[in-house]
Amino acid sequence: MQTTAAVEQPEPATDAEAPVLEVRNLKKHFPIERGFLKRVVGHVKAVDDISFRLRAGETLGLVGESGCGKTTAARAILRALEPTAGRILFHHDGETIDVCALGKAELKAARRHMQMIFQDPYSSLNPRMPIIDLVAEPLRAHGWRRKACERRVAEVLELVGLDPQYMRRYPHAFSGGQRQRIGIARALALSPSLVIADEPVSALDVSIQAQILNLLEEMQQRLGLTYLFITHDLSVVRYTCDRVAVMYVGKLVEVARTEDLFEHPLHPYTAALLAAVPDLDPHREWLGETVSGEVADPSKDHPGCRFAPRCPHATDLCRTVPPPLEDKAAPGAPEHHAACHRVGEIELRV
Numbered sequence: 001m002q003t004t005a006a007v008e009q010p011e012p013a014t015d016a017e018a019p020v021l022e023v024r025n026l027k028k029h030f031p032i033e034r035g036f037l038k039r040v041v042g043h044v045k046a047v048d049d050i051s052f053r054l055r056a057g058e059t060l061g062l063v064g065e066s067g068c069g070k071t072t073a074a075r076a077i078l079r080a081l082e083p084t085a086g087r088i089l090f091h092h093d094g095e096t097i098d099v100c101a102l103g104k105a106e107l108k109a110a111r112r113h114m115q116m117i118f119q120d121p122y123s124s125l126n127p128r129m130p131i132i133d134l135v136a137e138p139l140r141a142h143g144w145r146r147k148a149c150e151r152r153v154a155e156v157l158e159l160v161g162l163d164p165q166y167m168r169r170y171p172h173a174f175s176g177g178q179r180q181r182i183g184i185a186r187a188l189a190l191s192p193s194l195v196i197a198d199e200p201v202s203a204l205d206v207s208i209q210a211q212i213l214n215l216l217e218e219m220q221q222r223l224g225l226t227y228l229f230i231t232h233d234l235s236v237v238r239y240t241c242d243r244v245a246v247m248y249v250g251k252l253v254e255v256a257r258t259e260d261l262f263e264h265p266l267h268p269y270t271a272a273l274l275a276a277v278p279d280l281d282p283h284r285e286w287l288g289e290t291v292s293g294e295v296a297d298p299s300k301d302h303p304g305c306r307f308a309p310r311c312p313h314a315t316d317l318c319r320t321v322p323p324p325l326e327d328k329a330a331p332g333a334p335e336h337h338a339a340c341h342r343v344g345e346i347e348l349r350v
Contacts, residue, residue, distance in 0.1 A: 020090070021077070021089070021090055021226070022054075022089040024051050029043040029044065031043055032299060042299050046072040051325070054194070055226070056226055057225075058242040060229065061243070061244045061245065062247060063245070068249055070232075078114055079100070087100055097110055114192055114195075115138070117183055117195060119198050121182070125183065131157070131170070131171070132153050132167040134186060135153045135156060136152070138190050139152055150167075153167055153189070160182075160215060193224070194228070196230070201213060201231075237258065238258060241258050243256065243257050243258060246270045249296045251339065253338065254267040254338045255337040267339065268340065269311070270348075271348035293309050296309065304317075304319040305318045313346045321341070324339060325337050326338070
């Protein structure tokens with residue numbers, strides 16, 4: 001049962017496909033405490049006012065350097081971390097649920113439809129529990145009986161390409177790729193509509209990465225899943241994602257269709273990320289964007305663009321006025337949002 005404050009009537013959809021998730025002005029600030037009395041002297045703004053929409057059936061890639069706030073944003077969306085501010089609207093069965101307004105019982109019910117795949121399959125699985133208990137954890141949490149749990153575990157293990165006869169073995173008996181399949185099975189056990197994948201292949205060998213990515217794509221097509229895919233590997237993004245959101249020091253700096261972002265980036269940081277991808281031709285001359293300097297400190301106030309101290313195209317306006325994330329696409333073209341004052345004035349090299 002949903003609380004009155006947590007459930008809203010959904011707004012009429014204006015896109016071709018209705019959104020599953022809407023994140024509005026999400027913030028997650030961590031206090032900096034000092035002294036015996038733990039006096040708060042500042043905040044680390046890990047996620048600082050980000051907004052995006054995730055449409056039904058699509059894969060949105062959230063990318064950026066390590067420490068930019070990607071995982072923090074994901075955990076705040078599921079309220080594994082309590083957001084500092086903002087709204088998280090989850091659309092399911094004709095209802096719009098404000099995740100931030102849910103009580104403990106209502107949040108537990110909503111999480112049946114929102115699950116997470118964790119980055120490291122070695123640390124996300126309890127080594128003292130057999131696979132049947134690991135995959136059945138979310139089922140038991142929602143009141144499933146033992147026999148029903150066992151049948152469902154067998155179903156999802158077979159779904160992800162594992163033999164159910166091994167369900168009573170422990171995690172150490174499986175390879176890294178098999179462990180990640182177990183993690184995927186656990187996420188799919190309750191038949192969610194939204195899955196947040198937090199760098200699900202970064203801890204795996206390259207050959208195994210392709211298998212897991214193919215499995216995720218197959219599950220999306222068979223089960224109608226919607227993915228928020230967090231990664232720092234742009235080659236993975238190009239293969240898996242329909243749209244890409246680029247994050248820098250807690251802020252979104254560009255959001256676009258994958259093809260548009262790779263072919264025509266509008267933000268200098270995005271261009272620098274693309275230029276950093278290794279080229280297979282050792283004789284090709286490198287002409288990409290270069291950046292220098294240190295990443296901005298998320299615990300300090302920044303009057304302008306957070307990328308300005310490292311941007312070769314920055315002006316006084318960039319250093320003093322924060323650029324809003326606005327649609328910079330040409331008339332008639334798909335949406336292409338960027339937070340840069342100089343879009344259209346500079347030519348970016350990738």
